[in-house]
Amino acid sequence: MSAIAGIYNFHQEPVNPDYSRNLMNAFELYPADRIHKWCNDSIFFGCHAQWITPESLGEVLPYYDYDKGLVITADAIIDNRDELFDELRIKGNQPKSLPDSQLILLAYEKWGEEVPKHLIGDFAFMIWDKKNQKLFGARDFSGSRTLYFHQSEIQFAFSTTTKSLLSLPYVEKRLNEEWLAEFLAIPSMVEAVSSISTVYKDIQQIPPSHSICVQNDKVTLTRYCNLEANETLKLKSNEEYExxxxxxxxxxxTSKIRTYGRVGAQLSGGLDSGSVVSFAAKGLRKENKTLHTFSYIPEDDFIDWTPFYFIPDERSYIKETVNYVGNINDEYLSFEGRSPLTELDEFLSIMEMPYKFFDNSFWLKGISEHASKQGIKVLLNGARGNFSISWGSQTLTLNHYASLLKKLRWLQLYKDLGAFCNHFKTEKSHILSIVTKKAFPRISNMLARANQENYKFPLLLNPELAIRTNVAEKLVKYAIDITGNNNEKPNDLRLNHFKHLYTWNKSGTANTKLSLQYGVLDRDPTNDLRVIRYCLSVPEEQYVTNGMERSLIRRATRNYLPDKVRLNQLSRGIQGADAIHRLTGSWKLIYSELKQLTKDSRIEGLLNIDVIKKALDDIGVNPRPEVIFDDSYRVLTRSLTVYRFIKNFTEGR
Structure with missing residues (x-):
């Protein structure tokens, strides 16, 4: 993969060489296999390349096709190469060595601005079409690779990183208050609902699933991909779905493990990463390669305080998977002495923005860093699995049983309910009572409303800024409740996850920035367009059949995963349970810094100081380990990341 950048002057003015030099110099902190530039009067393209695939070795980017008058710079790995070769009628020995960037260019020649619809993979690219005097580019459907831009009346500039664009003298580090308002108001891990804005007012981004066209001084964004559950797949048996x-x-x-280097994977004790690893190890065996897995574990002196259904140390489950699957070299990393605080400033620098996954940041960064030292080029994960391959929560299962009850399908309900109770070791009468309330909710809802607590997630956003940005009304349009109460039905929750683009940017930003920092590309097969489309087409009952939540993946991984992992419905892994343990020695420093925050004039107009003070009183100077589940803890850690970012990355040029 690569960091790409470019400048387009609208009025045929030559590109200032200092500006192009600044863009590329900002990439110097990242490793590179080749740095190359292309410039022609009013257009500049650059690429800080990291070679990952066999076809990328020796690749020259930007690439100029003189005969066609097309230039491309790309940060891309295309996975559906074989299908594209057939559609483009590319035959002979050429496909074996053709770089993905040139494949995109050939596809653009055939389909023009429709080209992103034909591409599957992780990509961000820009093409200069000299004949049509047009700049065209796109970002993949889930935004796996970042692509930022700044536009003015006379110029358009783009880059993989915001640091690069901020090197231009006319791009300021002005804080985008609307973006920050969304970040602070949204209770969940979502950063902002605006898929085009960034933390900087002068910088925007191409949203996931969008292309961009710059022509005749006009910038146009077009959405080319919508993920919806259209036609339901109808097969003859459960076995056919599996x-x-x-x-x-x-x-x-198999398409995700295409690399000339080693292949690694993040591995927990669950279904998603376990499924990825089992299929990857099988594919690599054919190439005479071994899969290297990296698993996060707590420090040796951590004392497990969690409820019985949580597993902070998943080694027993991970080792079951490793031994069952085979062809795996497994490593267990505790990152002794590291904490979310020790990595905070560096991780903010890598991310180029505030983030909410405070407790997991240090080990995500640590695994990429360690994998890089082991020669890993592709690092697999199963991060999107909960919404794709392992969809089918207990709530969805019980809702399905309620549907059977309402339709008077007694025999099927009796059979499935018996299997469910057997799996969860519970009484059928108890579950039937829950199902009845779901099937006939009017009375139970009246009772529930009478007893419901009016709890609200603390509003971390300054109330005046909330009014000025109209953030509450904006979030309602995107089905986000700032109180933190989520009453969406499971299927609605899933469809909204794929419908709204704001769910994608977080993972794409982290993956892009970490891959650039360490030269290790994160790839998620559970987030592949082909997998998601298949999973959305599968009938609901396939996810809940045989009395199992996440039924499809449990059945489909028979002979792929050990039963201890495959059939486990009683416990689940939890990363970050040792966050307070790791922060114990430095919590007083955090407490002191947050006290300082409440008196800082730069913050008082942005954050809700009263809410922060209350959270400090609630948590105190000696927090209990279980406060990681407490909203007051989230208030404090989010306040800290925002405070550090504002101090270090928004002042001065």
Missing amino acids: EAFQEIFQKVV
């Missing part, structure tokens, strides 16, 4: 999943997932995983 076989179809296995075929698609193996194809997808």
Whole structure:
């Protein structure tokens, strides 16, 4: 993968060489296999390349096709190469060595601005079309690779990083208060609902699933991909759904492990990463390669305080997977002495923005850093699995049983309910009572409303800024409740996850920035377009059949995963449970810094100081380990990351 940048002067003025030099110099902190530039009067393209695939070795980017008058700079790995070769009628020995960037260019020649619809993979690219005097580019459907831009009346500039754009003398580090208002008001891990804005007012980004066209001084963004559950797939048996999943997932995983280097994977004790690892190890065995797995574990002196259904140390489950699957070299990393605080400033610098996954930041960064030292080029994960391959929560299962009850399908309900109670070791009468309330909710809802507590997530945003930015009304349009109460039905929750683009940017930003920092590309087969489309087409009952939540993946991984992992419905892993343990020695410093924050004039107009003071009183100077589940803890850690970012990355040029 690569960091790319460019400048387009609208009125045919030559590109200032200092500006292009500044853009590229900002990439110097990242490792590179080749740095190359292309400039022609009013256009400049640059690429700070990291070679990952066999076809990228020796690749020259930007690439100029003189005959066609097309230039491309790209940060891309295309996964559906074989299909594109057929559609483009590319035959002979050429496909084996053709770089992905040139494949995109050939596809653009055939389909023009429709080209992103034909591409599957992780990509961000820009093409200069000399004949049509047009700049065209796109970002993949989930925004796996970042692409930022700044536009003015006379110029358009783009880059993989905001640091690069901020090197231009006319781009200021002005804080985008509307973006920050969304960040602070949203209770969940979502950063902002605006998929085009960034933390900086002068910088925007191409949203996921969008292309961009710059022509005649006009910038146009177009959405080219919508993920919806359209037609339901109808197969003859459960086994056919399982076989179809296995075929698609193996194809997808195999396309994700295409690299000349070593392949690694993040591995927990659960279904998603376990499934990725089992299919990857099988695919790599054919290449005579070993899969290297990296698993986060707590420090040795951590005392488990969690409820019985949580597993902070998943080694027993991970080792079951490793031994069952085979062809795996497993490592367990505790990152002794590191904490979310020790990595805070560096991680903010890497991310180029505030972030909410405070407790997991240090080990995500640590795994990428360690994998890089081991020669890993591709690092697999299963981060999107909860909404794709392992969809089917307990709530969805019980809702399905309620549907059977309402439709008077007694025999099917009796059979499924018996299997469910057997899995969860509970009484059928108890579950039937819950199902009845779901099937006939009017009375139970009246009772629930009478007893419901009016709890609200603390508003971390300054109330005056909330009014000025109209953030509450804006979030309602995106089905986000600032109180933190989520009453969406499971299927609505899933469809909204794929419908709204704001769910994608967080993972794309982290993956891009970490890959640039360490030269290790994160790839998620559970987030592949082919996998998601298949999973959205599967009938609901496939996810809840045989009395199992997440039924499809449990059945489809028979002979792929050990039963201890595959059939486990009683416990789940939890990363970050040792956050307070790691912060114990430095919590008083955090407490002191947050006290200082409440008196800082730069902050009082942005954050709700009263809420922060209350959270400090609630948590105190000696927090209990279980406060990681407390909203007051989230208020404090989010306040800290925002405070550090504002102090270090928004002042001065």
